[in-house]
Amino acid sequence: MRPLPHALLVAVVTLGACDQVFDFTADALCKPRSDPTFHDEDGDGFEDLCDNCPTVANLTQADQLELDRGGAADGVGDACDPHPTLSTDVLAGLVTFAEPNVAQRWVRHGGDWHGDGEDMIYGDTVSGAFSQLEDVAVAPPAPPFTMVVQLHLDSVPEPAGSGAFEVMTAFTETGTDGVAVGCGLYHYAAGSFGVDGIRIQNDYNPMESNGRDLTTRPALVEYTLVFEFQPGAISACNLLSESTTVAEVTAPLTVPPTGTIGFIGNNISATIHSLAIYR
């Protein structure tokens, strides 16, 4: 077994209290490849539970940026650290969609969400129906926290009329279609919110929504979506492609997240690889 950095060990042991939620168990650390539940989400050779960036390939496992500033490494690797200069980050949750009980945990409210054993795929490009996917077991942690989603944009149809196209990570009201606080990529018909952008959406209070246009139609590539949630303050939605910020938008979200963690989709096709939560 490869020794764990102390900070990561503390983080993962802390996660042991959340076993049913995120399937993290202390005795599952650093599984051998022969273990049938071995899983390496990012393919860098480090099994998820002993990888300091489980959703970003980082062969060096470098956790140096806080040290460079005279602080202490926090156990979250440089390649995925939401706050590289702050020593306070903790990986608080990980969803890879390869969990053995994924079909039971994730509930669909409309739309075509399906898992392939590694990813969750949203392919509702015909009906245009707004739909949600939520994890029935998971409520958001106490803010502040950061949600990071790795996804591939598969197709974005041309908007028609006032039609909306989007894929977002969200806090959804359990069992209720259409009520969510989310951060994501959207594509609206001109004259609506804009076209080809990202936005923070708050259906509890639409006045708190905010969006920003992209300068070009979004490429069908891998994206990282980062949702920084600060209750009662400014929250941020960042869209990154290959470590380059494509767009960022902020909005005041005065409604705290409720319900469960999930996704919303609407007439778009995307493959969602993973969701990680840092606090």
Ligand SMILES: [Ca+2]
């Ligand atoms: Ca890995």
Ligand SMILES: [Ca+2]
């Ligand atoms: Ca990694």
Ligand SMILES: [Ca+2]
């Ligand atoms: Ca770090």
Ligand SMILES: [Ca+2]
């Ligand atoms: Ca940090």
